[in-house]
Amino acid sequence: MWVMAGPxxxxxxxxxxxxxxxxxxxxxxxxxxxxxxxxxDLGGSENxxxxxxxxxxxxxxTLDLAKPEARGVIEDLVRxxxxxxxxxxxxxxxxxxxxxxxxxxxKPDIIVASTCLFGQYGPLSSLAGFGTMGAAMSxxxxxxGWPDRPPAGVFGAYTDYLSPRYHLRPAGRSRTPRAHRRxxxxxxxxxxxxxxxxxxxxxxxxxNGRLAPAMGNxxxxxxxxxxxxxxxxxxxxxxxxxxxxxxxxxxxxAGFDGELAALDGAARRAREDELEATIAAWTNARDGFELxxxxxxxxxxxxxxxxxxxxxxxxQLVHRNHFRNVAHADHGTFWIEGPRFxxxxxxxxxxxPARPWASTRSTCWxxxxxxxxxxxxxxxxRRAGVSRATFRRGAIGAGSASAGFAHQGGLSGxxxxxxxx
Amino acid sequence: MLTGLRVLDASDxxxxxxxxxxxxxxxxxxxxxPPGGSPSRRVGPFIDGHExxxxxxxxxxxxxxxxxxxxxxxxxxxADPARADAxxxxxxxxxxxxxxxxxxxxxxxxxxxxxxLGPSELAELNPALVHTSITAFGQDGPKARWHATDxxxxxxxxxxxMMGDSDRxxxxxxLEQAFLHASAEAAAATLIALRERRRSGLGQHVDVSAQQAxxxxxxxxxxxxxxxxxxxxxxxxxxxxxxxxxxxxxKAADGYVSNTILFGEAIGPFGRRLFEWIHAxxxxxxxxxxxxWIDFVAAVTEGRRSPAEYDHxxxxxxxxxxxxxxxxxxxxxxxxRLLLVPIANVADVVExxxxxxxxxxxxxxxxxxxxxxxxxxxxxxxSKTPLQIPTTVPAMGADTGQxxxxxxxxxxxxxCPIPQLVWTQVAGAAGPSAGRSRASRSSTSCG
Numbered sequence: 001m002w003v004m005a006g007p008x009x010x011x012x013x014x015x016x017x018x019x020x021x022x023x024x025x026x027x028x029x030x031x032x033x034x035x036x037x038x039x040x041d042l043g044g045s046e047n048x049x050x051x052x053x054x055x056x057x058x059x060x061x062t063l064d065l066a067k068p069e070a071r072g073v074i075e076d077l078v079r080x081x082x083x084x085x086x087x088x089x090x091x092x093x094x095x096x097x098x099x100x101x102x103x104x105x106x107k108p109d110i111i112v113a114s115t116c117l118f119g120q121y122g123p124l125s126s127l128a129g130f131g132t133m134g135a136a137m138s139x140x141x142x143x144x145g146w147p148d149r150p151p152a153g154v155f156g157a158y159t160d161y162l163s164p165r166y167h168l169r170p171a172g173r174s175r176t177p178r179a180h181r182r183x184x185x186x187x188x189x190x191x192x193x194x195x196x197x198x199x200x201x202x203x204x205x206x207x208n209g210r211l212a213p214a215m216g217n218x219x220x221x222x223x224x225x226x227x228x229x230x231x232x233x234x235x236x237x238x239x240x241x242x243x244x245x246x247x248x249x250x251x252x253x254a255g256f257d258g259e260l261a262a263l264d265g266a267a268r269r270a271r272e273d274e275l276e277a278t279i280a281a282w283t284n285a286r287d288g289f290e291l292x293x294x295x296x297x298x299x300x301x302x303x304x305x306x307x308x309x310x311x312x313x314x315x316q317l318v319h320r321n322h323f324r325n326v327a328h329a330d331h332g333t334f335w336i337e338g339p340r341f342x343x344x345x346x347x348x349x350x351x352x353p354a355r356p357w358a359s360t361r362s363t364c365w366x367x368x369x370x371x372x373x374x375x376x377x378x379x380x381x382r383r384a385g386v387s388r389a390t391f392r393r394g395a396i397g398a399g400s401a402s403a404g405f406a407h408q409g410g411l412s413g414x415x416x417x418x419x420x421x
Numbered sequence: 422m423l424t425g426l427r428v429l430d431a432s433d434x435x436x437x438x439x440x441x442x443x444x445x446x447x448x449x450x451x452x453x454x455p456p457g458g459s460p461s462r463r464v465g466p467f468i469d470g471h472e473x474x475x476x477x478x479x480x481x482x483x484x485x486x487x488x489x490x491x492x493x494x495x496x497x498x499x500a501d502p503a504r505a506d507a508x509x510x511x512x513x514x515x516x517x518x519x520x521x522x523x524x525x526x527x528x529x530x531x532x533x534x535x536x537x538l539g540p541s542e543l544a545e546l547n548p549a550l551v552h553t554s555i556t557a558f559g560q561d562g563p564k565a566r567w568h569a570t571d572x573x574x575x576x577x578x579x580x581x582x583m584m585g586d587s588d589r590x591x592x593x594x595x596l597e598q599a600f601l602h603a604s605a606e607a608a609a610a611t612l613i614a615l616r617e618r619r620r621s622g623l624g625q626h627v628d629v630s631a632q633q634a635x636x637x638x639x640x641x642x643x644x645x646x647x648x649x650x651x652x653x654x655x656x657x658x659x660x661x662x663x664x665x666x667x668x669x670x671x672k673a674a675d676g677y678v679s680n681t682i683l684f685g686e687a688i689g690p691f692g693r694r695l696f697e698w699i700h701a702x703x704x705x706x707x708x709x710x711x712x713x714w715i716d717f718v719a720a721v722t723e724g725r726r727s728p729a730e731y732d733h734x735x736x737x738x739x740x741x742x743x744x745x746x747x748x749x750x751x752x753x754x755x756x757x758r759l760l761l762v763p764i765a766n767v768a769d770v771v772e773x774x775x776x777x778x779x780x781x782x783x784x785x786x787x788x789x790x791x792x793x794x795x796x797x798x799x800x801x802x803x804s805k806t807p808l809q810i811p812t813t814v815p816a817m818g819a820d821t822g823q824x825x826x827x828x829x830x831x832x833x834x835x836x837c838p839i840p841q842l843v844w845t846q847v848a849g850a851a852g853p854s855a856g857r858s859r860a861s862r863s864s865t866s867c868g
Contacts, residue, residue, distance in 0.1 A: 132679055
């Protein structure tokens, strides 16, 4: 898999104990390695925050599929794995002879989870693409922005941030317990990337013929509802007034007169421009963080529009241990994000870094001996260019990587990626 | 895939997508609504003329397909404390019979005021319960009980700072997104906890933070500051990444297209193919065609190239797309394998041939409307076990009597000895007869 949509889903599996092996190639740079943020703003294959964040906790292996020996390694990996995942256009997997049918021929009960921009078939399925295109084609881009301007657009590859949650779901659930794995059990092949179509907008169109309009930050019922300037360059606070009670609280905190405080929702809707200007004049020179505390204490929903610098010191994210500084072979340590949810009784394992590209020629070999009776013989290791020494080195990695419940036959999986062919 | 799994969905408009995903996968999902109906029945958009109708909310219709509805007064804020006590007891009965509970209550609120429905209290009732909570900031921490709407969470989660015109305030996606991210995350988290339960026999409390979930929408730029990298800055129709103004939106003759022009071994060739087309039409120079598609970023870093050259290349491309219609551009993008697609509105999405061919849409028929309308269909196509997408949406409290009567009749399956329970689940999940063996569990393992 490449870039984000696929790797993000197997990152979650890795966080929760699966042994995930990421397959890369040395023939071509994985695109995520070329996307920022880069450590110290310097490009480099081991410097991408996106790559490190998406692939933390996984093992890595590089294969050259042009070489026939690689096929044997792939087949061993498939036999070892419970799940094979890919995030390419259907053509790529066909080209490698790794369709669902091909993989079933190797292992009848394999689960193959494919995610790509437009699914495995249909008129658009041959579009090789990125989530930026998914964002455009799903309606999110068009509706984000100001009514008097061209669409500002949702940030980045938006559907790539949604689809991982759908992608890992069937994969995570439908696996048969280990005791039953020899039985050939029918397997699902999930596919498709763009489910992120905004459902209420689809129904609004169907029922009322209405198209979700660009409306800046305004809200159909909460009035006012917007983003207002605070002290500092390009600093902002978001304020959402949920009802009359919150409006009166805001007026009290801001010292607005009683006439404004008495406005009901309909009146606030009619005077929205004016009220927004009044609030902006109040917030404009104030410190955003003090203001958000004042508003929250007064019962009004508000938050500073945070930048990454704010996130790093956000007391909530610090409390939740969201950012993790993990050991990294090249850099000493590297910052990644932790899991987005917590299993409170039996927590996820501590995060480990992504494997450096250069060390991935052989590091997944331990997995064979650790988890399968069908370990590849020495002959095959030699054919694939893997020495005894690297096998041992790989085995050392097994200790930390199989912590959690993976070694008990937990969420084992085989994440697979290669640069697009 | 989840046949036999019983889910109680006590969440409001912020969490109901999670239960619907589980329902799409085959679980039995019971929506617990307060007297007066779920708050999501008052969230727009509405069927025109049915703004006050509890069955008129299209938000509710979007995220409650396939659920049954039971009205119970859990909060006890109303005028009838005796009813609240009785309802809470009924809820406890339901919890004993359930595999999963989803809620989106303010942390701590369900154990306050003598309600006795906090996570630890429910875990005592049913140790095998997977209890998933969806909240703005998570169950603990200084902001755990802060007032939060979608706008607040996308502000706290940085996504807001990355969108909008640079000369105006940052702007959000107008349809509430943060809690949908959290809900989708919650469904996955629930399945992971259920898997873990097979081993330990125990459920647990799963704590989903919408702030942390929406951080995924920063594409890891949330790490910029910690990595000593420059902040991403918002730009209409694109993004300012360091010295580069990366445009995505590009004019077409009849609207806008999304056109990605970037560099590197994987993406660079797409740009070159676009310029081969532009060159063939005589609308760019040889130099522009032979742009440094692979190593441009490095060339800028080394001072051999200027970011202004990137702006120029994007100008050339936009002048080209501006003369052609979205349909022409898409047809050629398919032929030439370009990263170029129309910026679609919702009508374009609903009417697109692609989704018809994929048989994506399903329909629901709200009584207030009196006709069928399309809703998103299966989020995944499974070759052997296709999703059966339910298309009914419950009226408020429609199933209260039936569900409560069933619970009263049914043996209390979750008080089985734990190892036995686990084994039954393992056996039940294996093979095509999964549904039947799980359904018969109460008699085989508890009878």
